[in-house]
Amino acid sequence: xxxxxxxxxxxxxTDPAAAVARLQELYQTAxxxxxxxxxxxxxxxxxxxxxxxxxxxxxxxxxxxAKTDSRLSFGHVAEPGVYATTVTRPDLFAHYLEQQIGLLxxxxxxxxxxxxxxxxIPVHFAVANDASVTVPQDGSMDFTLRDSFDVPDLATxxxxxxxxxxxxxxxxxxxxxPFTAQRIDYSLARLSHYTATAAEHFQNHILFTNYQFYxxxxxxxxxxxxxxxxxxxxxxxxxxxVEIMDADAPMEVPAxxxxxxxxxxxxxxxxxxxLVNIGVGPSNAKxxxxxxxxxxxxxxxxxxxxxxxxxxxxxxxFVLAHAYLREDHVLDDDLPVWxxxxxxxxxxxxxxxxxxxxxxxxxxxxxxxxxxxxxxTIDNRNWELREHSGPxxxxxxxRAIALDMESATIAANGFRFRVPYGTLLxxxxxxxxxxxxxxxxxxxxxxxxxxxxxxxxxxxxxILREMPLERIHSRKLRSFEETAFL
Numbered sequence: 213x214x215x216x217x218x219x220x221x222x223x224x225x226t227d228p229a230a231a232v233a234r235l236q237e238l239y240q241t242a243x244x245x246x247x248x249x250x251x252x253x254x255x256x257x258x259x260x261x262x263x264x265x266x267x268x269x270x271x272x273x274x275x276x277x278a279k280t281d282s283r284l285s286f287g288h289v290a291e292p293g294v295y296a297t298t299v300t301r302p303d304l305f306a307h308y309l310e311q312q313i314g315l316l317x318x319x320x321x322x323x324x325x326x327x328x329x330x331x332x333i334p335v336h337f338a339v340a341n342d343a344s345v346t347v348p349q350d351g352s353m354d355f356t357l358r359d360s361f362d363v364p365d366l367a368t369x370x371x372x373x374x375x376x377x378x379x380x381x382x383x384x385x386x387x388x389x390p391f392t393a394q395r396i397d398y399s400l401a402r403l404s405h406y407t408a409t410a411a412e413h414f415q416n417h418i419l420f421t422n423y424q425f426y427x428x429x430x431x432x433x434x435x436x437x438x439x440x441x442x443x444x445x446x447x448x449x450x451x452x453x454v455e456i457m458d459a460d461a462p463m464e465v466p467a468x469x470x471x472x473x474x475x476x477x478x479x480x481x482x483x484x485x486x487l488v489n490i491g492v493g494p495s496n497a498k499x500x501x502x503x504x505x506x507x508x509x510x511x512x513x514x515x516x517x518x519x520x521x522x523x524x525x526x527x528x529x530f531v532l533a534h535a536y537l538r539e540d541h542v543l544d545d546d547l548p549v550w551x552x553x554x555x556x557x558x559x560x561x562x563x564x565x566x567x568x569x570x571x572x573x574x575x576x577x578x579x580x581x582x583x584x585x586x587x588x589t590i591d592n593r594n595w596e597l598r599e600h601s602g603p604x605x606x607x608x609x610x611r612a613i614a615l616d617m618e619s620a621t622i623a624a625n626g627f628r629f630r631v632p633y634g635t636l637l638x639x640x641x642x643x644x645x646x647x648x649x650x651x652x653x654x655x656x657x658x659x660x661x662x663x664x665x666x667x668x669x670x671x672x673x674x675i676l677r678e679m680p681l682e683r684i685h686s687r688k689l690r691s692f693e694e695t696a697f698l
Contacts, residue, residue, distance in 0.1 A: 213261040217245045222271070222327030228314035231270070234326045235302040235309065238268035242328075246338035247345055250361065258355035264362055265338070267298040267393040269329035270309075271385065272316055272696070280319045285687040286698045287315030289388075295696065296385035298329045298393035300337070301400065304411060307481065308508055312389075312697045329393075330382060331368075335361040337397035340404075369398045374505075374629055375546055376691060389697040390630065391506050399503035406499065407474035407488065408466065411507060413449045415476055415484035417673040418504060418512035420622055422492050425662045426515065427475060430487045433670065434477045435459040445484060449476040472500055485673050490618060494540035494591050497621035505629035508698050510684055511559060511676050512626060513634045515669035518587065518616040520639035521607055527642070528661045530582040530668075532563055533635035536620035537588035537610040543621060547628050553620070554627075556686050558679060559634035559672075566671035567636070570664055585613040587635055589620030614639065630689040630698065636672070638665045 220238065225231035242265035249263040272295045280288035289295055302309060313324055335357070339345040347357070357363060372379040373387045380386060391399075400411050421427075434448040439459035449455045451473045452466045472491065478484040488504070490496045501512070518531060534555045567582055568574045588607055607615065619635040626633025638661055676684055685698060 214264050215249070215259065215261040216264050216266070217241055219266075219328050222325045224323040224325050225313075226317055226323045228310045228317065231313050231324055231326050232302060232306050232310045235268050235270070235299050236306070238326070238328060239299065239302050242266060242268070242333055243338045243341055246333060246335050246361070247342050250335055250339055250347075251345060253355075253360065254353070259360050262360055263335075265333050266328045267300060267331045267333055268302070269296050269298050269327060269331075270313065270388060271296045271325040271327065272320070272322070272388060273325075274320045274322055276320070278320075284315075284319075284682055285685050285690045286694075287312065287696060288319035289316075289386075289696050290693070294383075294385045295388045296329075296381050296383075297387060297389035297695075297697065298331045300333075300393035300397050301341075301411075304400075305508075308698075316388075316696055331393065332362040334364045334394065334397070336364055337394070337401065340397075340401060364394070364398065368392070369394050371395070371546065373695065376693070387695050390695050396506045399506040402499075402503045406470055406472045406503070408451045408470035409449060409453055409474045409476065413453065413455075413476040413478065413486075414474075414482075414504065414507050414509070415478060415486045416482045416510040417485045417677060418509050419485060419487045419666075419669050419673065420490050420497070420500065420512060420514045420516070420618065421487065421666075422490060422516035422616075422618055423662075424473075424489060426666050427473060427487065427489050429663050429666045430475055430477070431463065433666065434475070437477065445477055445479050447478045449478065451475070472496065483677050485670060493617050494542045494589060494621040497540075497618040498542045498625060501622055501625035501629070501631075505625065505631055509631055510681065511632040511634070511673065512622065513559070513563070513636065513669055513672060514619045514622045515636055515665060516616060516618060516638075517640035518614040518619070518637035520614055520642045521588075522583070522613055523642075525583065525613070525639050525642065527639055528581075529639045530567060530665070531587060531614040531635075531637040531639065532560065532567070532582060532584045533587040533614075533619060533623070533637070534560070534584045535586040536623050536635075537586055537607070537612050538620045538624060539588060539590045539606075540617070540621045541591050543624050543628070547624050551624075551627075553623050554688050556632055556634065556688060558676070558684055558686065559632055562672040562675040562679075563634055563636050563668070565675055566668045569671055570668045583613050586610050587619050587637065588612040588615045589617060590615060591617065627689060630685070632676075632684050632686060632689070634672070636665075636668060 437443040437445040
């Protein structure tokens with residue numbers, strides 16, 4: 213016996229806003245049902261019947277081979293068939309869902325169906341929407357949780373769609389979106405854990421960095437923007453979901469920072485900028501991008517420090533990555549190293565324009581302080597202590613001009629998740645030429661370069677924000693068997 217909400221019949225919609233409203237209604241009903249049942253179980257003991265509710269879903273059926281606008285990399289399916297996606301948190305993703313559903317209806321001239329799927333909502337994800345309820349650890353209740361409620365199941369939480377592994381829903385429907393509902397819920401929970409900020413605060417433009425100094429500059433910039441009523445920025449959110457609207461308001465710093473402190477300079481419609489301090493290493497870079505990808509940002513950029521590999525470079529020079537040498541290894545199982553990671557013209561142009569604007573150099577003069585070329589990413593921070601002939605030979609053969617521990621990972625995961633990506637690094641040491649990162653040198657370098665480097669990243673994002681969405685989301689990121697949704 214199973215206790216579930218009444219299953220409403222599917223409804224057809226040609227109005228995207230009405231379709232999203234129906235998704236919200238179905239999800240709210242299911243989520244409230246689980247929260248109420250779970251709260252009751254905490255008070256009254258194990259339910260008499262198993263409690264279960266289901267994610268809502270979007271379904272599209274098309275029978276025509278009529279060609280759609282080939283300039284768009286998204287918003288249409290390639291051939292006739294039945295397509296579906298389960299949906300979670302339609303309140304959080306309302307704008308995204310309305311946009312993607314609208315493109316489907318426009319591209320194919322058919323309605324979409326909104327109804328209840330056959331995929332169970334794990335109780336942990338349902339109660340995550342209610343701050344007053346938490347799921348106790350297994351064994352702390354007088355009954356086994358999974359005997360009465362559905363719990364997260366890693367067997368159904370995977371990246372098969374984005375990794376190009378054949379995936380069909382149980383009834384044979386092909387995927388409409390790159391992530392299933394349970395995969396999104398899993399990442400939303402992880403984001404809250406790693407960044408100590410709610411998913412609602414994340415903006416569409418993400419900057420990744422590997423040093424705390426950038427956080428301090430970002431807060432200073434945010435306060436300047438909040439003091440300007442014409443900036444368009446509305447608030448600044450720090451770790452622990454502390455949000456200020458006033459440039460002079462105090463920003464409380466938690467006693468214990470999360471693994472990846474994250475800050476959000478917010479703008480209407482998610483058009484602001486989020487800065488994530490991922491720390492050092494490809495593992496952190498993969499973890500952060502694995503989870504932020506479900507929010508479907510419009511772009512992410514790495515603005516961190518690197519080792520300059522050419523004697524002609526100086527400390528403080530910039531490196532604009534045009535290619536990547538991947539020796540980070542953390543993505544080898546998901547994206548083989550033989551897969552090329554192309555530079556995206558729109559991102560590269562925005563970054564170069566931003567460098568020129570901030571430094572007041574352009575054209576041939578820009579070469580004095582910036583080089584373009586291959587960035588190598590390695591998983592060993594102390595690579596220079598090993599026998600040199602192997603690593604140095606590979607770096608030379610690849611024509612690499614800089615080396616770090618995060619950039620190729622972020623770019624490769626951007627490619628994998630269809631999120632536009634780019635990299636602008638700043639040379640902070642030159643280990644092959646005896647200029648090591650020592651305390652005195654680092655202090656002077658940070659004082660002079662961090663502010664301008666961060667400002668370049670912000671300026672690039674502001675340039676990208678003004679671009680039409682279809683230009684930023686390049687067709688280079690899409691395979692020949694793609695989901696309709698971004």
